[in-house]
Amino acid sequence: MDNQVDQTSKIIKTIKIDIDKCNGCRACEVICSAFHAMPKYSSNNPARSRIRVIREPLRDVYVPVLAGEYTVSECAGRDKYTIDGKQYEECAFCRASCPSREEFKEPDSGLPLKCDMCEGEDEPLCVKWCLVDALTIEERQEKVEDLEQSLALEDLEIGLESLADKFGMDKIMDVLVRMNEKE
């Protein structure tokens, strides 16, 4: 990819996960937790890792999951996955740090953990340490306006969700209808 980025574009980096290549070695968990230890590399506790590998050695199923956003409330709809005939528990592959489970929480403080793409490093360390290329980095250029627009929409959705949590959706709709009538 051309590394020249004009003023109107930004590089977006994504970690691509190929579960067919993952062998469950957990090197990604080890390096992630060591990188995020305080001080850096002073300890290694996979519970502190921002990547978690779901392992089913008897079935040769290994699924790395990257820590995503923190959520204040657990979701009402859940997913169930069946892989090679085995059904996995609800939330098994969820990326969120959520009040209903222990995953992706700092073990001592309980603070939420989120992948920060190894801020300050040239390349995400889990990608670097994955010797079988189950984790690879993909880069794409995105127009800044598109990006800003999608971020603004995301902010709006988050704002509406928290208002709905606080006051209830009926009340929000009521206010919106009244505002519309005034215009």
Ligand code: SF4
């Ligand atoms: S380092 Fe790569 S192969 Fe090993 S568990 Fe992580 S993703 Fe899988």
Ligand code: SF4
């Ligand atoms: S990119 Fe860095 S912070 Fe994110 S999971 Fe990989 S090692 Fe951890």
